[in-house]
Amino acid sequence: MTSAVTTGRTGGTTRTLLWALPPVALLALVFLYPLALVVRQSLQPDTGGTSLEPYADVFASEAFREALWTTVWLAAGSTVGCLVLGFVIALVIAFVPFPGARAVARFIDVFLSFPSFLITLALLFIYGTVGMANGLWTDVTGAQDGPFRFLTTPWGVLLAEITYFTPFVVRPLLAAFSQLDTAQLEAASSLGARPLRIIRRVILPEALPALAAGGSLVLVLCLNEFGIVLFTGAKGVTTLPMLVYSKAILESDYPGACVVAVVNVLISVGLYGLYRVVSRRARA
Template sequence: MTMETAREGAGRQHTTRRLWALPPVAALGLTFLYPLALVVQQSFTPEAGGGHDLAGYREVFASAGFREALWTTVWIAVGSTAGCLVLGFALALVIAFVPFPGGKALSRFIDVFLAFPSFLITLALLFVYGTAGMANGLWTDVTGAGSGPVDFLHTPWGVLLAEITYFTPFVMRPLLAAFSQVDTAQIEVASSLGAKAPRIVRQVILPEALPSLAAGGSLVLVMCLNEFGIVLFTGAKDVTTLPILVYSKAILESDYTGACVVAVVNIVLSVALYGLYRVVVATTAAGGRRAGA
């Protein structure tokens, strides 16, 4: 009887947990999965209505504008992620291991920076590097020229600079958390044995930081793939990414089927990158367990 009572109690607990899971699952389905399903459905629906076909996908995939937007999205996202990883790693190293006045305040400011909207950072860059910004104003004051030479924010390089500026703290935050767990005794021992700073970073600090680098880099890559505000606020007319293409087709061209097709491609690309990230993390963790064994 005791075994049967225990099984009945476990069954009731399992049923209770399922019931508690229903409200959040229902809310998720209503607010996210259902609209997503409508987007996918619309991507297979012709503009004239009636039935479902792949005409929208064939038309979008055959468009040179879509292929250019896809390439622009990928290379800007990859370039921004690489820049964020290099800059974020260097800045996190300085904040975590180089004592200087204001280091703790700077670390706290990074947490605040994460809450800033992306367009605010872009607006700040426009005040500095825009055609009427501080850099050009200083140039005209010194040389007396009518206009300054700084005019790159409206190009892909301006978008790249804005995204690196905005997304670098998203790499620094997990790195700073990882660096706080590094045993400083290892660094002291390596230094006492004659190891120089680059070797200490490469052999002691970097292995501890790799999981955090992977997590931060993956997050930044996915966010860059879906970034809309930075590209829009820089005014880079020749820079068309997939989110900008969705906006153009839906709002400017009223091509809702084409917009949904591009949106589905963007979603598939983001989910594929997330799946790749999970595989890499699982492989790294398995390798670490084997090495520890």
């Protein structure tokens, strides 16, 4: 009897492995193999052989250190902006009754599917050098040029990233607020607590897991954002993805581009691991 059970389990395990083998092989071929090629190329300098020389050259360059710092502060600033703005928007949608609140919540779901360059293009139409805001200013004042020129600066990139990624914070917050016991809010209000105190003592503690999960996701996405930086045309704003593009396409420095790509992947994977941990705790 025991032998039959063991044989059945072994057969079931074998069938499971056979079913899992094709998707795992496809995953390895499509994703892991190209990544392995990037890592291998990062260890092969133009002089030939295999060494850490490309890493030493890239880490010693001022361009890499500036790109790393720009990437980190833009991602961190965008994440903070998204958390603050997303929390306020989610509060209004969830707790301030107004006509069309459900439509706004649905639009946020649709907004998540928009490509990042589309949002940047919309901002260019509004705040670009020849955009609507500058056009209105010149029409009213008669000036030759408008005052809105921040879109091609780091602040323009920051605005575009906050605009695009805020819904990634709003969505988990709305889900968290939908699980909040309204009796707690009514009890706090009946005891004389003011709205700000209710937000700080009742709503915010319940929202912290969702804020952490949404913030972690936004941080990962901002670290890897390429389209927004490219489409704003911000001069002097070089992030790690932009540096990969510059080294590979403009300089033909493929080992250097692969080194920067490997660093970017390692940072992203580390933060994604953090995001998974926070998301798991948020669902618990």
